[in-house]
Amino acid sequence: MCGIIGIISRNNQNIVPNIIDSLEKLEYRGYDSAGIAVINNNGKILRERAVGKLNNLKNKISLNPINGTIGIGHTRWATHGKPTEENAHPMMSTNIALVHNGIIENYEQIKNNLIAQGYKFTSQTDTEAVVLYLQSEIDKGVSPREAFRNMLQIVEGTYAFVAIFDLMPNILFCAKNKSPMAIGFGQNMCVGSDASSISGSCDEIVYLDDGDYAEISKDNVEFFNLDFYSIQKEKIKVTDDLVNCGKGNYEHYMFKEIMEQPSAIRKTIQANTISFNFFDDISRILILACGTSYHAGMVARYWFERYLNIPTNVEIASEYRYRSPIIEDNTLLIAITQSGETIDTLEAIEYIKEHNHTCKVLAIANVKNSAISRVADFVFYTEAGIEIGVASTKAFTSQLTVLAMLAFCKHQYLLDNLRNLPTICEGVLCLEDKIYNLAQNIQNAMSVIYLGRDNLYPIALEGALKLKEISYIHAEGFAAGEMKHGPIALINDEMPVLCLCPSGRMFSKMFSNIQVAQARGQNIVVFTDDKGALLFDCNTVVLPDICEELAPILYSIPLQLLAYRVTVLRGEDVDKPRNLAKSVTVE
Ligand code: F6R
Secondary structure, eight states: OOOOEEEEESSSSSOOOHHHHHHHHHHGGGGSSEEEEEEOOSSSSEEEEEEEEHHHHHHHHHHHOOOEEEEEEEEOOOOSSSSSSOOOOEETTTTTTEEEEEEEETTHHHHHHHHHHOOOSSOOOOOOOHHHHHHHHHHHTTTTTHHOOOOOOOHOEEEEEEEEEEEEEEEEEEEESSSSEEEEESSEEEESSSHHHHGGEEEEEEETTTOEEEEEOOOEEEEEOOTOOOOOOOEEEEEGGOOOOTTTOOOOOOHHHHTHHHHHHHHHHHOOOOOOOOTTTTTEEEEEEEEHHHHHHHHHHHHHHHHHHOOEEEHHHHTTTTTTOOOOOTTEEEEEEEESOHHHHHHHHHHHHHHHHOOOEEEESTTOOHHHHHSSSSEEEEOOOOSSSSSSSHHHHHHHHHHHHHHTTHHHHHHHHHHHHHHHHHHHHHHHHHHHHHHHHEEEEESEEEEOOGGHHHHHHHHHHHHHHHHOEEEEEEEEGGGGGGGGGOOOTSSSSSEEOSTTTTTHHHHHHHHHHHTTTTTTTEEOHHHHHHTSEEHHHEEOOOOGGHHHHHHHHHHHHHHHHHHHHHTTTSSSSSSSSSSSOOO
């Protein structure tokens, strides 16, 4: 969370427009405030900051321009201190400006020492302790380079830092521990929280590893390890998948990304090959993930146990390592993640690697070369392309596609069905009118219930998550059979109840659950197929016929469309819902 950027122009151009461009690409990481600091031609550090989305900063800079050929920028997701201008980055003192992504765990101790020495704090952030520590070193006559290195010896926690010093006005000082950072070489020299933010003016990229420290100048980058020995890093060519091509003709990224699902699923199937023997030495599967990716894992458990006959657990990564889990030998850990940066998932992997050396880690990730894909033993990439909308859509159905390929690796007829799925999904995208009517029906609801059974229970959870995270309507998903154990008390005529009920194994059980709901409420909507629709006397959304194992993928799509439409009708910001960020790099 938080996006950071640093740019040096190689031909003495003002880099403020480039920093703004990069911050636009990083806004998915947080939008509580944004800020820029540059060193101008007189060697002076200038800074502008604004609360809220990047547009506010842009407006401020257009009224009060700042210029420089070297500079840093930040888009914030608040951790320490409210989203105010004082707490916005870059944090600054007399000779230094610095941007930070992460959390400094020992900042109170550093802060108290500095206060005792007479330094004054103006923000509630952990980052200001770092800046004033650097200033205290400079005030003692230490060089910027030594000051930065001394700072790295004392800070504890997670960080990606970029700093500028007016005393060495041609260098960007960078360091990383647990928070992502990539350095780019091209018409400008750049450093950013992700490759996409710097790909515009760079042809080659280096990913920093934890403990790496770098000094970037106009012509060169020097890399150092934790002990400050010079090291070499591998450069990677910038490829098209790193470049964010914008919203095209769509009003919102989320809608574009929903519409891209048939192609994302198709590309994911084409890009991955899973051998018949893939699971031969595996006696247990453990799936770890968060949020939407966790829901994909929940679906996979039904598939893995049914078609691979391997006991499977699925766990929320943020809880896993705090309950002394028992890890059996020869467990395959599957970590599912869009961003590849989610710290809870990363830490859970590290916990397992430390506690059982027989476990192998398979990552299913969307972002190439991301931290989780780099620590895994194997990676299957989803080919969803860059996902910008904070609510995950195409990455989710692509994750389900890889999981289905794994689960069905010994069942050719299911793999054949999977290959037809992209075309069937195109049929669902045409249901827009029906979804629009439904969105009007629920746009003013206080709360919405989603019901599913078996492999559609996780999709009920996912449908509810999509609605609540972007529209702010409270929503909950339930296993339909659980309703009678309590939640049914919530149903009345005003409560929309959305039921997932395709024909198949679970139809009759689910049909009965729906009858029970209908006896207590009037606003029941059933997502079903032609055959199912004949049997219901309530509002239905009719989806194409689908092999029941693949229903979780198909039935996710109308629920995404519904959440999207409701949010647009309510006039909320679909792509940047409040309090959220796309990449969750704090615990
Ligand atoms: C919700 C959503 C989140 C993420 C979660 C994990 O729409 O996107 O719940 O799924 O933060 O993120 P990744 O998949 O990047 O590990």
